[in-house]
Amino acid sequence: MILDAQHPLSSGVTAGSRLIRAYQGTRPDVTPVWFMRQAGRSLPEYRDLRVGTRMLDVCLDPELASEITLQPVRRHGVDAGIFFSDIVVPLKLVGVDVEIVPGKGPVLGKAVRTPADVAELVALDPAVLDEALEPIRRAVGLAVSQLGSTPLIGFAGAPFTLAAYLVEGGPSKDHIHARTLMHSAPEAWEQLMNWTADVTGRFLRAQVVAGASAAQLFDSWAGALSLADYAASVAPASTKAIAHVRDLGYTEADGTERNVPIVHFGVGTGELLKEMHNIGADVVGVDYRVPLDEANRRLGGRVPVQGNVDPALLSAPWPVLEAHVRDVLERGRTAPAHVLNLGHGVPPETDPDVLTRLVSLVHDVSAEN
Numbered sequence: 001m002i003l004d005a006q007h008p009l010s011s012g013v014t015a016g017s018r019l020i021r022a023y024q025g026t027r028p029d030v031t032p033v034w035f036m037r038q039a040g041r042s043l044p045e046y047r048d049l050r051v052g053t054r055m056l057d058v059c060l061d062p063e064l065a066s067e068i069t070l071q072p073v074r075r076h077g078v079d080a081g082i083f084f085s086d087i088v089v090p091l092k093l094v095g096v097d098v099e100i101v102p103g104k105g106p107v108l109g110k111a112v113r114t115p116a117d118v119a120e121l122v123a124l125d126p127a128v129l130d131e132a133l134e135p136i137r138r139a140v141g142l143a144v145s146q147l148g149s150t151p152l153i154g155f156a157g158a159p160f161t162l163a164a165y166l167v168e169g170g171p172s173k174d175h176i177h178a179r180t181l182m183h184s185a186p187e188a189w190e191q192l193m194n195w196t197a198d199v200t201g202r203f204l205r206a207q208v209v210a211g212a213s214a215a216q217l218f219d220s221w222a223g224a225l226s227l228a229d230y231a232a233s234v235a236p237a238s239t240k241a242i243a244h245v246r247d248l249g250y251t252e253a254d255g256t257e258r259n260v261p262i263v264h265f266g267v268g269t270g271e272l273l274k275e276m277h278n279i280g281a282d283v284v285g286v287d288y289r290v291p292l293d294e295a296n297r298r299l300g301g302r303v304p305v306q307g308n309v310d311p312a313l314l315s316a317p318w319p320v321l322e323a324h325v326r327d328v329l330e331r332g333r334t335a336p337a338h339v340l341n342l343g344h345g346v347p348p349e350t351d352p353d354v355l356t357r358l359v360s361l362v363h364d365v366s367a368e369n
């Protein structure tokens with residue numbers, strides 16, 4: 001489907017931005033930079049706005065979600081906004097009993113442990129999302145109208161990470177119940193994964209159609225899997241999830257036809273990088289465990305990469321952080337293109353001034369070369 005003429009990619013407002021060019025594999029003069037979790041708890045203006053509110057209510061308030069999305073763009077001068085929401089928002093909207101508990105994370109009213117539990121869950125019709133996602137479309141529209149030429153990235157959780165929350169009933173260290181269900185009830189597992197792919201795919205598509213210029217799929221927990229389990233029991237559902245946005249495209253002023261770029265990110269997924277690209281992603285996000293030159297080698301030297309500053313170093317003395325960032329940029333030069341990011345989200349206790357300084361460093365270093 002061709003995005004409508006007012007979409008920031010179709011109208012050309014964001015199509016030539018550093019971020020979109022890099023995601024398409026063309027190295028811009030200056031390396032683009034944004035941070036996972038740049039919006040949120042590290043910012044005092046976010047903490048002020050959040051007093052007395054519940055996370056999921058804020059995600060469904062278009063004015064608040066849009067304002068929070070814009071805060072880090074104003075403050076840090078990053079090259080992209082990331083839509084402020086959460087991976088469990090579409091689960092809530094389809095009717096799953098889920099809350100976000102401060103200091104803990106998403107917690108389910110009831111864990112989905114057995115094939116009967118899966119049957120009950122998948123009876124919830126993902127088509128209800130077409131209407132229920134209206135606050136998300138409005139929030140994206142508001143954010144995009146104020147972001148101008150800075151692209152907004154939409155995001156969603158990958159089916160495995162969401163399914164793992166559903167099966168475990170909340171955060172878990174080893175995801176043992178999810179991995180057990182995968183092998184003990186493969187048919188129920190496939191139903192669960194397909195349903196989750198449809199739910200999260202619709203959430204992602206709504207954001208892109210409403211104005212996001214790129215999409216990122218988070219498979220934060222895929223690193224818990226062996227390569228064989230990932231390829232056989234997870235990757236097909238991730239392909240299905242991004243099929244919801246894979247057909248979205250636009251035409252540039254010179255007539256070139258383009259797809260909306262899709263980024264795929266996981267934590268502890270050094271062994272899975274190639275498979276994570278093969279699901280149909282354009283860009284692979286790399287956590288801090290594998291250096292970017294090695295990640296590029298594993299990806300065959302043809303895939304733009306995103307990452308991978310170690311979030312722990314944000315609280316180290318500046319010269320230590322600076323040396324690390326210069327090293328990440330240097331290794332990133334081996335890839336066709338590089339978008340600087342962290343290896344995972346901004347830790348809540350990060351001094352926001354360090355992030356602002358880091359953005360300037362990345363822009364200055366790339367301009368020197």
Ligand SMILES: O=C(O)CCc1c2[nH]c(c1CC(=O)O)Cc1[nH]c(c(CC(=O)O)c1CCC(=O)O)Cc1[nH]c(c(CC(=O)O)c1CCC(=O)O)Cc1[nH]c(c(CCC(=O)O)c1CC(=O)O)C2
Pocket residue numbers: 035036037038039040041042050055082083084085086087088100101102103104105106155171218220221345348
């Ligand atoms: O510690 C807590 O209080 C619960 C945190 C938590 C949430 N969702 C969750 C988790 C588990 C976790 O990340 O470990 C569950 C969650 N949300 C998300 C992921 C993916 C990932 O981080 O790898 C995950 C899974 C992470 C995991 O379990 O390892 C994604 C997410 N949450 C969020 C965003 C949006 C955004 O940052 O603009 C995004 C995506 C974009 C991005 O990374 O930039 C927003 C979010 N979700 C949440 C919060 C905290 C809410 C608050 O109290 O102010 C916040 C805001 C913030 O991080 O400061 C709740």
